[in-house]
Amino acid sequence: xxxxxxxxxxxxxVLMLVGVVAWLTLPAISVAPNRIVPGTPQRAQEALGxxxxxxxTVPMLGVATLAWRPFTWHLRAALVLVVGLLAAMPLxxxxxxxxxxxxxxxxxxxxLWLLLFLWLLALIELRARLALSRPLGWALLLxxxxxxxxxxxxxxAPLALYREYQVRSDQFVGAxxxxxxxxxxxxxxxxxxxxxxxxxxxxxxxxxRVGFGILNFLQTIPSIALFGLLLAPLAWLASRxxxxxxxxxxxxxxxxxxxxxxxxxxxxxxxxxxxxxEEVDPAVIEAARGMGMSQRQVFLQVRLPxxxxxxxxxxxxTTVQAIGLTAVAALIGAGGLGTFIxxxxxxxxxxxxxxxxxxxxxxxxxxxxxxSALADWLRQGGTT
Amino acid sequence: xxxxxxxxxxxxEEVAVDAISLRVQKGELCVLVGTSGCGxxxxxxxxxxxxEHSDGEIHLDGQPxxxxxxxTLRRRIGYVIQNTGLFPHWTVARNIGLVPRLxxxxxxxxxxxxxxxxxxxxxxxxxxxxxxPHQLSGGQAQRVGVARALxxxxxxxxxxxxxxxxxxxxxxxxxxxxxxxxxxxxKTIVFVTHDMDEALALADxxxxxxxxxxxxxxxxxxxxxxxxxxxxxxxxxxxxxxLKEAALTRVRDRMLPLGPRLLAHERVAVDVPxxxxxxxxxxxxxxxxxxxxxxxIPIGELSLRRLVGSKA
Numbered sequence: 001x002x003x004x005x006x007x008x009x010x011x012x013x014v015l016m017l018v019g020v021v022a023w024l025t026l027p028a029i030s031v032a033p034n035r036i037v038p039g040t041p042q043r044a045q046e047a048l049g050x051x052x053x054x055x056x057t058v059p060m061l062g063v064a065t066l067a068w069r070p071f072t073w074h075l076r077a078a079l080v081l082v083v084g085l086l087a088a089m090p091l092x093x094x095x096x097x098x099x100x101x102x103x104x105x106x107x108x109x110x111x112l113w114l115l116l117f118l119w120l121l122a123l124i125e126l127r128a129r130l131a132l133s134r135p136l137g138w139a140l141l142l143x144x145x146x147x148x149x150x151x152x153x154x155x156x157a158p159l160a161l162y163r164e165y166q167v168r169s170d171q172f173v174g175a176x177x178x179x180x181x182x183x184x185x186x187x188x189x190x191x192x193x194x195x196x197x198x199x200x201x202x203x204x205x206x207x208x209r210v211g212f213g214i215l216n217f218l219q220t221i222p223s224i225a226l227f228g229l230l231l232a233p234l235a236w237l238a239s240r241x242x243x244x245x246x247x248x249x250x251x252x253x254x255x256x257x258x259x260x261x262x263x264x265x266x267x268x269x270x271x272x273x274x275x276x277x278e279e280v281d282p283a284v285i286e287a288a289r290g291m292g293m294s295q296r297q298v299f300l301q302v303r304l305p306x307x308x309x310x311x312x313x314x315x316x317x318t319t320v321q322a323i324g325l326t327a328v329a330a331l332i333g334a335g336g337l338g339t340f341i342x343x344x345x346x347x348x349x350x351x352x353x354x355x356x357x358x359x360x361x362x363x364x365x366x367x368x369x370x371x372s373a374l375a376d377w378l379r380q381g382g383t384t
Numbered sequence: 385x386x387x388x389x390x391x392x393x394x395x396x397e398e399v400a401v402d403a404i405s406l407r408v409q410k411g412e413l414c415v416l417v418g419t420s421g422c423g424x425x426x427x428x429x430x431x432x433x434x435x436e437h438s439d440g441e442i443h444l445d446g447q448p449x450x451x452x453x454x455x456t457l458r459r460r461i462g463y464v465i466q467n468t469g470l471f472p473h474w475t476v477a478r479n480i481g482l483v484p485r486l487x488x489x490x491x492x493x494x495x496x497x498x499x500x501x502x503x504x505x506x507x508x509x510x511x512x513x514x515x516x517p518h519q520l521s522g523g524q525a526q527r528v529g530v531a532r533a534l535x536x537x538x539x540x541x542x543x544x545x546x547x548x549x550x551x552x553x554x555x556x557x558x559x560x561x562x563x564x565x566x567x568x569x570x571k572t573i574v575f576v577t578h579d580m581d582e583a584l585a586l587a588d589x590x591x592x593x594x595x596x597x598x599x600x601x602x603x604x605x606x607x608x609x610x611x612x613x614x615x616x617x618x619x620x621x622x623x624x625x626x627l628k629e630a631a632l633t634r635v636r637d638r639m640l641p642l643g644p645r646l647l648a649h650e651r652v653a654v655d656v657p658x659x660x661x662x663x664x665x666x667x668x669x670x671x672x673x674x675x676x677x678x679x680x681i682p683i684g685e686l687s688l689r690r691l692v693g694s695k696a
Contacts, residue, residue, distance in 0.1 A: 287469025290434055290542075291482055291532070292459030305473050 011125045012067035012078065016060045019118045023057060026111035029096060031104055032160070035349065039107050039160075047096050056092065059085050063122065070129065079126045079140070086119050086144040090151035097158045105160040107351060134373055160351040161358075168340070168355070176359060179336035182254065182329065183322045186261035187269075190318060193262070194269030195311075201274055208274075215267040223260060223325055227332045230256035257334030261325055265318045272314025276307035309375050316371035323364045327356070337363075385410050386431060386540065386572060391440035393426050393596075400426045402596035403440065408589070410539070411570040417583040417619070418593035424576045427593070428542050431574065432461045444540070459483055462533030462541040462571070466548045468525045470517040476528050477502075477513040483536040501531040504565070523554035530562075534569075543575045547582065559585055580619060584608075584628055592616050604632060630658035630691075638691055639675045639684040647682055648672040654683065658691055665691070 023044055030039030045053040059081045066074040066081075089112065097106055127137045156162055165172055201208040221229070234256050238245045249255040280303050288298045330338025337356045344352030386408040393401040401423040408414040416424040429435040431442060433454045442449045449457060470479050477498050484494045502509050505527045517525055526546060533541055547555040559582060566573065577583050583590055584604045591601040592615075600612045608629045611617040621628045636654050652661050652673040664673060671688035 281467075281472075283465060283467040283469045284471060286434070287463070287465055288471070290432060290458060290463035290465070290469070292455050292457070292461075292486055293482075294455050297486070302471060306471075 007070075009067040009070040009075075009125075009129070012070075012122055013064050015118045015122045015125070016064040016067070019060050019115055020057045022111050022114045022118075023060075024053065026114065027109035028111040029093075029109045030107040031100060032107065033101070033104055035105060035160075035163075039105065041109055044111065048092070048099075052092070052095070056088070059088075072130070075126055075130055079123075079130065082119055082122045082126065083140055083143060086116075086123070087147035089115070090148045090156065093159065094151045094155035097155055100158050104158055105163060105351075106156075106158040107160045134369075134376075138369075161354055164340075164349070164352045164355045172340075172355070175335060175337050175339055175356075176363075178334075179323070179326055179338075179360075179363070182258060182261065182326050182334060182336055183319060186258050187265055187315065187319050187322050190262050190265035190269045191315060194266055194314075195273055197266070197270050198273035198277060201270070202277060211270065215270060218263045219267045223264070223328050224331065226260045226263065227256050227329070230259055231332070234259075252332045252334075254334045256332055257326070257329035261322050261329070264325060265322055268318045268321065269314050272317070273307070273311050276310030276314070277303055279310075280306045309378050312371060312375045312378065316368060316375070319367050319371065320364045323360060323367065327360055385443075385445055386574065387443040387446075388427070388431075389441045389443070391427070391430060391437050391442055393423070393430060393435065394438045400596055401430070401437075404593075404596070404598050405440075406591060406598065406601070408572055408574060410572050412588045413566055413573045413575060413586055414589045414591060415575045415577060415583040415587035416591045416593055417577055417580060420578060422593040423596040424578075424593050425544055428544055428574055428576050431540075432458050432463060432542055434458075459486055459536060460538050460540070462536075462538040464526075464529050464533045464541070464543045464546040466545040468517070468529040470525060470528055470532070472517050474516075475513065476507070476515050476517070476520070477509075479517070479528060480531045480535055482532055487536055497535060498531075501534055504534075505531045505561070507531070521554075522550050523558060526550060526558060527561075530565075534571075539572055541571045541573045543573065545577055546575075548577070548579070555582070562586065580621065581628070581631075584620075584632060592619055605629065608632075627659050627662075630662060633658045635661050635675055635686055638693065639686045640690060641684050642682060643685065645685075648674045648685060650674070651676045651680070651682075652686060653678075661686060661691060 026043070027041030028044040029047055030041045032039035043053075044056070063078045063081050066078040093106070093108075093112075100106060123137075123140065126132075127140070132140075152159070152162055197207075197211055201211055218226075231252065235250060238250045238255075284302060284306070285298060288302045293301065326334070326336050327338035327341060330336050330342050337360050340356030341353050342356075344350065344354075344356065386406075388404055388406040390403045390405055391401060392399065392403050404423075404427065406414075406427075416427060418424050426435055430437045431444075431449065433449055433452075444452075444457075452460075471482075474482075477495075480501055481494045481498045484497055489497070498513075499509055502512065507524065507527055512520075512524070512528075517528070520528065529546065533543075547558050550558065563586065575583075575586060587604050589601060590604045590607050592599045592607065594615060600607055600616050607616065608620055608625050611620060617625070634654070635652055635656055635658060638658065639654070648670065650664060650668045650670055650673050652664055652675055654675050654677055661673060665671060665688055673686045674682050675684040675686050677683050
């Protein structure tokens with residue numbers, strides 16, 4: 001055991017060494033005098049001088065050294081260092097911001113993005129090695145988020161991403177709301193419909209063949225094409241049926257987006273639900289019937305609870321997929337965070353694109369983590 | 385009492401069970417034995433209507449099973465299957481309490497019954513009540529399966545190869561436990577197995593099946609002595625039948641009281657079956673054993689001549 005533990009942790013070593021090289025060679029930031037002019041990239045040592053730049057490599061080299069002999073307390077120390085690094089990044093940026101003129105805009109360079117990525121990977125690796133619980137893992141991110149938040153409020157006004165946000169803070173909150181409403185309602189409807197379809201498919205082989213055929217076909221249509229295809233029929237419907245028009249249904253906007261999301265969500269939902277219900281151990285069902293449970297009782301007390309973790313897996317995949325797809329729906333005026341992405345692309349303002357893209361990634365990760373935790377909790381019932 | 389009158393089961397063209405008739409008396413342990421696909425499991429499952437019979441009639445205590453509501457019927461019949469069929473998402477206690485809860489017993493009574501059964505099957509409550517099935521060994525899980533089947537105190541118990549997936553030692557232990565239970569509870573049991581040793585050890589009445597028909601039925605000794613045809617004879621072990629029979633007789637039944645002769649050196653317990661006594665003689669190369677009781681006190685002797693039962 002001791003032998004195995006004293007072998008160097010290659011993952012951490014590589015992450016940290018790549019980090020040091022990236023920090024010293026890639027541009028850490030870009031500074032632009034205003035929004036229109038593209039920024040000039042600067043390396044870390046050019047921004048705040050060699051002293052600070054080299055100082056920042058110390059904790060990274062420290063983690064690498066600790067990883068050479070990964071005893072438990074070494075790894076704990078490394079964990080503290082990595083969290084410290086993540087929390088120190090906004091402080092360093094604040095230092096840079098202090099040297100800039102009032103109107104300039106500060107952008108994150110490739111070095112910083114890469115470092116964020118590497119350090120988060122290091123955090124995941126350490127969490128796994130130290131076998132930390134899920135809540136504790138999240139708790140580790142708290143000081144990091146706190147540091148970012150304080151710096152943003154106090155000193156990071158020139159950060160381009162933050163400027164884009166400030167101009168649109170109301171719109172931003174609204175966009176997140178729209179995004180979540182679209183995803184939530186579409187996945188919710190897909191769940192209801194999907195469960196009904198899966199149940200019908202279990203009853204009849206005919207429904208199963210046709211159903212999976214159609215759903216598979218739907219999945220192969222590119223999303224933009226599907227939006228286009230829905231345009232004409234919906235516009236026609238809205239012009240004929242008054243109450244639909246009153247609801248806000250039209251060829252563009254939320255209606256085609258919602259329908260397309262529903263269509264794409266159905267396949268993973270139906271497939272998972274169907275497989276989950278189908279794959280419950282036949283011996284258990286046989287026993288349940290043999291004990292004198294009615295069909296209803298067998299389904300509600302045995303088949304459904306045993307299938308639930310897999311159904312939940314379907315909900316997770318569907319939701320994460322829908323969060324990404326909804327970004328595209330902004331193209332047809334459905335709103336949501338995709339709006340910023342397409343606006344940003346149109347104006348060649350990459351920071352505006354990020355303002356849309358980053359929350360989408362964050363949302364997807366959060367939903368993923370939440371539903372995974374829920375599935376784990378359900379599985380504790382002893383099925384694994 | 386379970387009665388089958390000319391019961392037939394067809395799956396499409398194929399006849400799985402062909403006009404069999406059988407009567408299992410109250411308190412009897414009836415074992416259906418045969419090669420796989422002989423229709424023994426199908427027969428069992430027709431009794432609690434997991435499979436509906438095509439022709440003939442099945443009666444419980446004189447009443448056709450078709451006249452019962454199938455769910456009510458099954459709640460009155462205990463059912464144990466090979467892979468336990470325990471609900472993996474329920475604790476042991478909840479699994480055992482299933483049928484009483486289905487029958488809407490008051491909560492306190494269910495708990496009391498579960499505790500009684502766990503004690504009866506040697507499952508300490510503190511240790512097992514809160515465990516999940518995947519935390520149990522095969523033998524423990526099958527004990528829970530038997531406890532669950534007995535929960536609502538049914539008169540009839542159907543057991544479908546319940547010990548088939550267990551290792552030989554655990555299997556034998558559970559067979560003994562089943563016999564002990566049966567001696568106390570006097571259930572009417574139909575037990576399906578393909579293992580003839582198990583069948584001989586358990587059966588009051590042995591039913592040998594082949595291709596959907598009953599070839600022969602009767603007490604195990606009767607079948608051993610008078611198999612109706614070569615199939616039954618070979619099922620019962622062919623030339624090894626002598627040993628199978630010896631396994632059904634105890635030393636107690638053949639021993640003589642202590643005589644004037646010197647005690648034989650090798651000893652045998654009074655309750656072991658004759659095949660073990662024979663094995664001891666072969667092993668020690670002797671033809672006489674001293675029979676001892678539970679406290680290892682000599683109470684008789686057994687000679688090879690008595691063991692083989694020769695009249696001379």
